[in-house]
Amino acid sequence: MAGYGKIGVTVRVTTLLLIIFLLAFIVAPLLFNILGLPGMQNPIYTRISRSLRLSGPAPASTVNGVDLLEQERLQILSQTLDNRELELAQKEALFQSKLEELEAREQIIGAQEEELNQRAEVIAIRLQGLDDFEGNLLLNAQNLSNMPPAQAVAILENITSDQVLIEHLLAADRYAVAQGRMSLSSVWISMMNAERAGRIMEKMATPS
Structure with missing residues (x-):
């Protein structure tokens, strides 16, 4: 029984030392970093901190940069569409102008045809009159x-x-x-x- 008691004491002492070690090398540096106090530069802590920084939200500068690129792309697309709309409007105006010009020519030609028809009728009447005479x-x-x-x-x-x-x-x-x-x-x-x-x-x- 005396031997078993010594073993139990040894295990408890070892467990206590392990807890103290963990507190000293892991928990304490984290606490010092949170409080803004200089602490121990534990390699394990350093790796954990780097992992947390890498997995955390993206920096504001990166997000703003992406937003700027997207805005620039949208502005370029909008300007391209505006240019196409302007070009289309100019072509439509040109087409309308040519259409009106053609309609005016058709009216002139129609008036000339009507005048020629009237003259032909007059000539026919005069010829008929001459024939009758x-x-x-x-x-x-x-x-x-x-x-x-x-x-x-x-x-x-x-x-x-x-x-x-x-x-x-x-x-x-x-x-x-x-x-x-x-x-x-x-x-x-x-x-x-x-x-x-x-x-x-x-x-x-x-x-x-």
């Missing part, structure tokens, strides 16, 4: 040539326009040639009023 001349020349000369002269003298009268005389000449007959235009002129007959003959002799 020529047809009437030939018909009148035929009728005059187939009636007694005195009656034909009476009708011709009722034509107030010298030019229209001359046109009837020339139409009678063309009708006579087509029929292989002698024209009576010279006979009609000789039976007209001398003054007007002289004027008619002078105008017919003068090229127009």
